[in-house]
Amino acid sequence: MRLLRLTLGEFYFQFKYGILLLYCLITVVYLCVLGMIPQGAKITTAVILVFTDPAAMGLFFLGAVVLLEKSQRVNCSLAVTPIKVSEYILAKVIAFMITGTIVGGILCIFAGIEQLFFALLGTALSSVLFSLCGLLIAVKIHSLNQFLLATVPLEIVLCIPAFLYLFNVIRSPFMLIHPGVAAIELLKNSTDFWYLCIISLVFWIGVVFYISKKATAKFFAQMGGVKL
Amino acid sequence: MIKVENVSFSYTKAPFISNISFQVEPGEIFGFLGPSGAGKSTLQKILIGMLTSYNGSVKVNGLEVKNHDNSFYETIGVDFEFPSLYEKLTARQNLNFFSSLYSGEKRNIEELLSKVGLLSDAEKRVSDFSKGMKSRLNFIKSIVHNPSILFLDEPTSGLDPTNSSLLKDMILAEKASGKTIILTTHNMEDAAKLCDRVVFIVDGSMKAMDTPHNLIMRKGAGLLKYSYQKDGIEYVSECPLNATHKDETLLSLIHSNQLLTIHSQEQTLGDVFMEITGRKLS
Ligand SMILES: Nc1ncnc2c1ncn2[C@@H]1O[C@H](COP(=O)(O)OP(=O)(O)OP(=O)(O)O)[C@@H](O)[C@H]1O
Ligand SMILES: [Mg+2]
Numbered sequence: 001m002r003l004l005r006l007t008l009g010e011f012y013f014q015f016k017y018g019i020l021l022l023y024c025l026i027t028v029v030y031l032c033v034l035g036m037i038p039q040g041a042k043i044t045t046a047v048i049l050v051f052t053d054p055a056a057m058g059l060f061f062l063g064a065v066v067l068l069e070k071s072q073r074v075n076c077s078l079a080v081t082p083i084k085v086s087e088y089i090l091a092k093v094i095a096f097m098i099t100g101t102i103v104g105g106i107l108c109i110f111a112g113i114e115q116l117f118f119a120l121l122g123t124a125l126s127s128v129l130f131s132l133c134g135l136l137i138a139v140k141i142h143s144l145n146q147f148l149l150a151t152v153p154l155e156i157v158l159c160i161p162a163f164l165y166l167f168n169v170i171r172s173p174f175m176l177i178h179p180g181v182a183a184i185e186l187l188k189n190s191t192d193f194w195y196l197c198i199i200s201l202v203f204w205i206g207v208v209f210y211i212s213k214k215a216t217a218k219f220f221a222q223m224g225g226v227k228l
Numbered sequence: 229m230i231k232v233e234n235v236s237f238s239y240t241k242a243p244f245i246s247n248i249s250f251q252v253e254p255g256e257i258f259g260f261l262g263p264s265g266a267g268k269s270t271l272q273k274i275l276i277g278m279l280t281s282y283n284g285s286v287k288v289n290g291l292e293v294k295n296h297d298n299s300f301y302e303t304i305g306v307d308f309e310f311p312s313l314y315e316k317l318t319a320r321q322n323l324n325f326f327s328s329l330y331s332g333e334k335r336n337i338e339e340l341l342s343k344v345g346l347l348s349d350a351e352k353r354v355s356d357f358s359k360g361m362k363s364r365l366n367f368i369k370s371i372v373h374n375p376s377i378l379f380l381d382e383p384t385s386g387l388d389p390t391n392s393s394l395l396k397d398m399i400l401a402e403k404a405s406g407k408t409i410i411l412t413t414h415n416m417e418d419a420a421k422l423c424d425r426v427v428f429i430v431d432g433s434m435k436a437m438d439t440p441h442n443l444i445m446r447k448g449a450g451l452l453k454y455s456y457q458k459d460g461i462e463y464v465s466e467c468p469l470n471a472t473h474k475d476e477t478l479l480s481l482i483h484s485n486q487l488l489t490i491h492s493q494e495q496t497l498g499d500v501f502m503e504i505t506g507r508k509l510s
Contacts, residue, residue, distance in 0.1 A: 005328050016316045077312040077369070080276055081329040082298045220278075 002083060006091035010065075014095060017068065019061050026053060027103050034111055044166065046111030047187045050123055051162065051180075054100035054107070056155065058131035062096050063147055066138035070219075079220035085213055088220075093131045100127035108187075115189040122186030125201040129179055130158070132208040139212070139219035179204040229254045229377065229408045230275065235284035237274055238432075245270055245432040248284070252410065257403050259423035260412040261497075263507050267432040268412045269309055272379050275410065276306050288377065302330055305375035309382045309412070311362040315355040319346055319365050322354060323372055330373035340368040343398060345391070359386045367395060371402065378402060381412045396422060414509045416498040420444075426497075430505045443500045450494040456481050457488060466493075 014020045030049050037045045069075050078088065104123030105116070113119045137150045162180030164170045166188070173193060175181045182197035230252035238244035245267050252258040260268040273279045274286060277293040277300060286293045291300065313322050323337045341347045344364040354362065367383050380399065384392040399422055403409055413419050419426050420440040428435040436443060453466045456477075467475040469492060481487050501509055 002329060009325055013314075013316075072315050073308070073310055073312040074314055075312075076278075076308055077326065078329075079278060080301050080304070080306040081326065082301045082331070083329055084298045 003087045003091060006083065006087055007094050010091050010095035011099075013065060014061075014099060017065065019065075020099065023054075023057075023099055023103050026057075027106055030107055031110055034107065042111045043113055043188070046107050046113060047166065047184060048163075050104040050107050050119070050187055051126065051184055052159065054102075054104040054123055054127060056126070056130045056159070058093075058096040058100055058127045059134035059137075059151060059155065061134070062092055062131045063134035063138040063151065065092065066135055067144065067147060070138070075220060085217045085220060089132070089135060089209070089212060089216055092135065093128050096131045097124050097127045100124070113187075113189070118186050118189035118194055121198070122183050122189075122201075125186070125198070125205065126179070126183035129183075129201060129205050129208060132205065132212050133158075136208060136212040136215055139215045176200050229256075229289065230258075230410070231285070231287040232275070233285040235271075235274065235282050235286055237270065237279060237282040239270075243432070245274070245282070247433055250427055250434070250437055252408060254408050255403065255406055256424045257399070257409045257411055257422050259419045259426035260410065260429055261414065261416070261419050261426050261501065261509070262429035263414060263509055266429045268429055269381055270432075271429065272306075272381055272410065272412055276304060276379055302332060302373065303375050304377045304379065305370040305373065307367050307370035307378070307380045307383050309385070311354075311366050313354045313362065313365060313369065316353060318351050318353055319357070320350040322365065323369060326369055327372040333374055335372050335374050337372065340372065344368055344394065360388060360391055363387055364391060364395065367398075376407060378407055378409045380409060382414075383411070384413070384415065384418060392418075416496060416501065416509060420497045428501055428505055430507055435505045440497050443504075444495050444497060447495055447500050447503060450492055452478070452490065452492050454478060454481070454490040455488045456486055462488065 030053065033049070034042060034046060069078075101120055101124045104127075105120055108116060108119045108123075133154055134151070137147060137154065141147050141150060158180045161170075161175065161178045162184045165175050165181045166184050173196070176185060176193060176196045177200055179201050182200035186194060186197045186201075232251070233249050235248040236243070236246040248271065250258075260271060262268050270279070274282050275288060275293065277288075277296040280294045282294070288300075289303065293300070314325070317325065319341065320337065323340070327334045327337065338347065341350050344367065346361060346364055346368075349357070349361060354365065357365065363383070363386050367380070370380070371378065383399065384395050387395060396418065399409065399411070411419075411422060423440060425437065425439050426443070427437040438446070450469045451466045452469050452472055453464065455462060455464045457463070465477060467478060472478060498509055501507070
């Protein structure tokens with residue numbers, strides 16, 4: 001129940017910080033873009049948009065939320081309440097997953113992606129993965145600059161192989177080990193390997209969750225705060 | 229309620245907090261007193277389970293805090309030395325949110341707000357609050373879940389005299405309702421007024437621990453200072469309060485109504501602190 005309250009709280013913060021508004025604007029802009037794209041390229045474009053946005057934005061947004069909490073030292077207050085580190089992480093990740101998946105779903109439907117279930121699953125799982133990465137970076141760093149410095153290489157590592165795969169530059173089922181590739185594959189749902197994609201994403205989520213949990217526990221104990 | 233044995237800790241390789249041992253009884257207000265950088269807040273962080281890499285033993289409610297789980301925080305309340313509130317939320321939203329994270333009986337938020345004079349600002353965003361308003365909100369936030377042990381780190385710093393005394397009265401009211409309180413301060417008057425016992429902390433170690441009264445008395449009685457005129461010259465003299473009967477000059481001056489001025493000079497806790505530790509407070 002505490003998890004539910006925390007998650008609702010996160011939606012409220014998304015609203016307060018203007019993140020929900022930003023998501024709405026992005027959706028409208030992307031829908032316009034999709035509307036202008038010729039039929040043949042629509043699905044590929046939608047896949048890129050969903051992958052880089054509703055999914056990957058979690059990395060920046062969740063990171064930003066944590067940085068704000070840090071700057072207001074709310075992390076100290078939270079650390080002395082009965083909430084568990086895992087609840088803290090889950091609430092944030094779930095809130096961003098839901099927002100991202102809704103936006104992703106709208107884009108997918110508009111683009112006419114056929115197997116919506118896999119597309120949504122792909123959006124949700126990659127959103128979780130990206131959000132966890134954002135959290136991990138945000139709890140580790142001490143300034144906004146450091147945050148940007150750390151997120152850009154990570155975005156590259158996660159996205160470049162995925163795009164190379166999407167455009168058939170490199171194509172091999174082994175690539176599915178890479179979570180970005182697995183996400184793209186699920187979004188496109190052009191594969192018989194959907195279960196491998198899910199296993200790959202869930203595996204990476206597990207790994208990052210484990211690391212973020214350790215890092216967040218440490219972060220909870222940190223009183224330093226951060227300058228923005 | 230709280231039992232600290234031989235605790236040492238450091239953020240770095242160099243020794244810092246060392247050899248700390250004390251015990252706090254239920255219903256007591258126990259004060260940490262010391263200059264800036266002495267390690268008071270660090271010690272508090274150890275007691276509330278935020279720094280777990282200490283040596284020695286810290287038991288709160290019978291539990292070694294190193295091994296605490298999340299339910300540990302159901303019964304303790306922490307007021308940090310800095311505001312730790314959601315700036316974008318209103319005062320009431322902050323209190324509601326934090327209160328919702330606890331199970332068990334909650335305090336009435338209206339009542340808390342009105343007690344610290346923030347009821348009319350309840351719908352204001354915390355970012356629009358003054359420093360003192362944030363301090364007061366931070367304080368009531370730490371007691372919304374009605375904890376039995378309170379850790380207050382300089383709760384009155386940054387408050388004007390009216391609000392400071394209001395807050396002190398609230399702290400005494402918490403004590404009266406049976407709470408155990410750890411109070412960190414570098415204000416000697418506050419410590420003397422509020423604390424049942426205090427510990428002097430300098431450079432991470434304990435220099436003295438007793439009731440404020442005993443500490444003041446330990447250094448002997450206060451002084452009586454008086455001045456008088458003799459042959460056109462003004463003299464100033466003094467004698468210990470507990471030996472006035474032996475001061476012939478004073479006695480004769482009293483008998484002849486010749487005293488110009490007379491003052492008693494009690495030691496303050498600040499003087500005692502200075503004498504024991506060789507350091508000034510703040
Ligand atoms: N997170 C931290 N990492 C490293 N050093 C720290 C950290 N927090 C505090 N210190 C150092 O520990 C020492 C004691 O700090 P502490 O906050 O406990 O002092 P204090 O007695 O509460 O002082 P004040 O009265 O100013 O609040 C200081 O030298 C400080 O620089
Ligand atoms: Mg301090």
